Amino acid sequence: MRRIITMTVNNRPGVLNRITGLFTKRHYNIESITVGHTETEGVSRMTFVVNVEDERTAEQITKQLNKQIDVLKVNDITDQAIVARELALIKVSVTPALRQEIYTLIEPFRASIVDVSRDSLVVQVTGEPEKVEALIDLLKPYGIKEVARTGTTAFTRGSQKTAASYKTAFII
Amino acid sequence: MANMKVEEKRAQKTKMSGALMLIEALKAENVEVIFGYPGGAVLPIYDKLYSSGVFHVLTRHEQGAIHAAEGYARISGKPGVVIATSGPGATNIVTGLTDAMIDSLPLVVFTGQVASNVIGSDAFQEADVVGITMPITKHNYQVRDIQELPKIIKEAFHIATTGRPGPVLIDIPKDMTTMEGEFDYEQEIHLPGYQPTIHPNHLQIRKLVEAVSQAKKPVILAGAGVLHANASKELQQYAEQQHIPVIHTLLGLGGFPADHPLFLGMAGMHGTYTANMALYECDLLINIGARFDDRVTGNLKYFAPNATVAHIDIDPAEIGKNVPTKIPIVSDAKEALKELIHQEGKPADTTAWLAQLNEWKKQFPLYYKNDVQTIKPQKLIEMIYEFTNGEAIITTDVGQHQMWAAQYYKFNKPHRWVTSGGLGTMGFGLPAAIGAQLADKNATVISIVGDGGFQMTLQELSVIRELNLPIKVIIVNNQSLGMVRQWQEIFYEKRYSHSLIPNQPDFVKLAEAYNMKGFRAKTEAEACEILKQAFSLDEPVLLDFHVTADENVYPMVAPGKGLHEMVGVKPCDESLQ
Numbered sequence: 001m002r003r004i005i006t007m008t009v010n011n012r013p014g015v016l017n018r019i020t021g022l023f024t025k026r027h028y029n030i031e032s033i034t035v036g037h038t039e040t041e042g043v044s045r046m047t048f049v050v051n052v053e054d055e056r057t058a059e060q061i062t063k064q065l066n067k068q069i070d071v072l073k074v075n076d077i078t079d080q081a082i083v084a085r086e087l088a089l090i091k092v093s094v095t096p097a098l099r100q101e102i103y104t105l106i107e108p109f110r111a112s113i114v115d116v117s118r119d120s121l122v123v124q125v126t127g128e129p130e131k132v133e134a135l136i137d138l139l140k141p142y143g144i145k146e147v148a149r150t151g152t153t154a155f156t157r158g159s160q161k162t163a164a165s166y167k168t169a170f171i172i
Numbered sequence: 173m174a175n176m177k178v179e180e181k182r183a184q185k186t187k188m189s190g191a192l193m194l195i196e197a198l199k200a201e202n203v204e205v206i207f208g209y210p211g212g213a214v215l216p217i218y219d220k221l222y223s224s225g226v227f228h229v230l231t232r233h234e235q236g237a238i239h240a241a242e243g244y245a246r247i248s249g250k251p252g253v254v255i256a257t258s259g260p261g262a263t264n265i266v267t268g269l270t271d272a273m274i275d276s277l278p279l280v281v282f283t284g285q286v287a288s289n290v291i292g293s294d295a296f297q298e299a300d301v302v303g304i305t306m307p308i309t310k311h312n313y314q315v316r317d318i319q320e321l322p323k324i325i326k327e328a329f330h331i332a333t334t335g336r337p338g339p340v341l342i343d344i345p346k347d348m349t350t351m352e353g354e355f356d357y358e359q360e361i362h363l364p365g366y367q368p369t370i371h372p373n374h375l376q377i378r379k380l381v382e383a384v385s386q387a388k389k390p391v392i393l394a395g396a397g398v399l400h401a402n403a404s405k406e407l408q409q410y411a412e413q414q415h416i417p418v419i420h421t422l423l424g425l426g427g428f429p430a431d432h433p434l435f436l437g438m439a440g441m442h443g444t445y446t447a448n449m450a451l452y453e454c455d456l457l458i459n460i461g462a463r464f465d466d467r468v469t470g471n472l473k474y475f476a477p478n479a480t481v482a483h484i485d486i487d488p489a490e491i492g493k494n495v496p497t498k499i500p501i502v503s504d505a506k507e508a509l510k511e512l513i514h515q516e517g518k519p520a521d522t523t524a525w526l527a528q529l530n531e532w533k534k535q536f537p538l539y540y541k542n543d544v545q546t547i548k549p550q551k552l553i554e555m556i557y558e559f560t561n562g563e564a565i566i567t568t569d570v571g572q573h574q575m576w577a578a579q580y581y582k583f584n585k586p587h588r589w590v591t592s593g594g595l596g597t598m599g600f601g602l603p604a605a606i607g608a609q610l611a612d613k614n615a616t617v618i619s620i621v622g623d624g625g626f627q628m629t630l631q632e633l634s635v636i637r638e639l640n641l642p643i644k645v646i647i648v649n650n651q652s653l654g655m656v657r658q659w660q661e662i663f664y665e666k667r668y669s670h671s672l673i674p675n676q677p678d679f680v681k682l683a684e685a686y687n688m689k690g691f692r693a694k695t696e697a698e699a700c701e702i703l704k705q706a707f708s709l710d711e712p713v714l715l716d717f718h719v720t721a722d723e724n725v726y727p728m729v730a731p732g733k734g735l736h737e738m739v740g741v742k743p744c745d746e747s748l749q
Contacts, residue, residue: 068365
């Protein structure tokens with residue numbers, strides 16, 4: 001099962017190493033990691049997407065992470081109403097003749113072209129990982145030269161009450 | 173008046189070198205002894221140590237230093253302090269750190285490091301010690317700013333000794349030890365990411381009281397958490413009050429008196445029949461400060477299949493890790509037990525259960541067949557037990573001798589048992605005895621080791637001699653790596669691959685080389701004689717006991733089996749067989 005775990009950590013040298021080391025030691029597989037500053041100086045936020053076998057393993061992960069001195073707070077937000085976003089850059093092989101077609105194709109995804117050259121262009125897309133997948137699939141027939149994805153970053157929504165309606169609301 | 177104090181404090185913030193800060197911090201922490209080994213990167217620290225008046229023990233290998241610190245921590249309950257130099261000095265303590273981590277021993281370890289400006293250049297004696305020790309320490313630091321050093325040391329002592337204890341390492345680049353900074357050791361510790369839960373949740377306590385009142389077959393499994401919390405008295409009081417029998421893990425031994433009628437013995441792979449059957453049959457299992465190690469539970473599928481599990485542990489991650497737990501209580505063992513003792517509730521009706529357990533105890537005690545022509549290792553431990561009235565501090569390595577010591581030395585008092593449990597480290601017992609003796613100078617300290625493990629750290633005999641510690645080093649010599657040999661006998665068709673060592677050196681001569689008395693025994697009568705001699709001497713003695721070479725440790729739960737599937741259980745009356 002796929003779990004999204006967010007945490008705040010002290011922004012100190014080696015903290016990322018500490019966390020990923022723990023995942024290796026305990027045999028957990030990381031699908032993606034994102035790290036960045038938060039509104040508080042000296043505190044970073046990490047978002048992990050991990051694949052685990054069962055609930056017990058998911059619980060163990062958060063407990064083990066919590067034991068780290070530099071970890072301030074851990075949240076398994078998988079089952080909450082969340083905003084989860086990923087950014088991807090996709091370099092597509094396109095002749096000038098087909099450019100317009102790509103423009104039309106990416107429009108519903110609210111993606112944009114951020115670089116154009118004679119035989120390729122770079123599409124930037126932001127959204128749920130599923131949306132990113134969908135766009136990549138659509139662009140595949142044109143010939144994808146390179147893909148760079150940031151991995152998911154996420155946190156909980158301001159209001160948790162109407163969780164169900166939110167969950168269906170964030171496609172595109 | 174208040175202003176005066178502030179003024180005074182300001183005045184205390186004198187400038188000094190990092191090395192001196194370290195010494196001053198150790199004094200502020202009332203450190204009685206440091207175990208260490210000098211080298212290039214820690215020369216400035218050793219220079220300040222020279223005239224500091226702080227007691228330092230020069231072991232003959234860094235591994236000896238850290239195991240000695242572990243022995244010291246286990247007996248005193250205070251943090252063991254270690255200094256090692258950069259590179260090989262630091263990598264030599266890796267085993268000890270891992271050992272202390274898995275057995276929850278408080279250590280504060282200082283390692284030297286190459287100077288900040290050459291870190292990362294593969295300099296002479298450089299190793300990425302912070303990286304290497306990250307998974308085997310509770311926390312570790314590298315000092316990057318001299319102003320941070322006092323705060324880091326203070327935090328290290330706090331982290332090592334609170335919550336679930338563990339080793340904390342501080343890596344100090346050489347330039348940080350010579351650079352000067354303001355020494356302020358008064359500042360308060362602020363660690364928002366580290367707030368151990370000490371007091372139990374009242375609701376969970378009530379749940380446990382309720383479960384006890386309804387239980388017919390309750391049992392307590394007590395681990396080293398009871399000892400770390402100094403909760404032996406409370407454990408006994410609670411067990412007696414509720415009429416609940418007690419089982420110990422290997423590391424918990426001594427937490428509950430071994431001669432108490434409610435004591436069932438040690439659980440696990442080489443535990444007693446009664447303890448293991450009680451764990452299999454119980455309807456309520458109260459784990460206090462044990463972590464359900466695989467050597468205790470056997471195959472989890474058959475572990476306590478009918479029991480409601482309650483687990484008291486200071487480390488929330490241990491609860492529910494291996495065994496599904498219905499009543500989780502995150503707490504210090506002593507706080508939880510105090511709370512439980514004062515709760516109103518009907519004690520369990522365990523009359524029938526205790527009768528059943530007593531019947532098992534009578535029918536299936538620990539068993540071996542004696543032979544006076546040789547020395548049975550079990551008999552040897554029993555003799556040591558009698559000579560010392562069960563009051564000695566016993567340290568061991570890992571293996572057969574460790575299991576026999578655990579089975580046949582009946583610990584009636586807490587903090588007398590120093591063994592490498594979780595990691596199972598050969599070479600642990602001898603240096604650990606040094607630390608144990610320094611922690612309790614009046615105690616009789618006996619290091620029971622195998623002929624294999626002894627040779628991994630025997631250089632520390634030098635230290636025992638030098639400090640004239642009256643430690644009795646007892647080698648259970650079966651001319652083999654006994655536990656390996658035993659497994660090869662049982663599971664590998666007696667193919668004794670590299671486990672037999674028929675040409676062991678003359679350990680008595682070795683003792684002489686270290687300028688200590690050495691004795692050898694090959695029969696029970698000789699064993700009795702040399703033990704008598706050794707215990708009459710107030711000095712270090714090495715005793716080499718040639719025991720029955722092919723003796724096995726029984727009873728045994730084979731790997732993959734449940735606790736109820738023990739082999740080698742024999743009734744005391746052989747006619748019953």
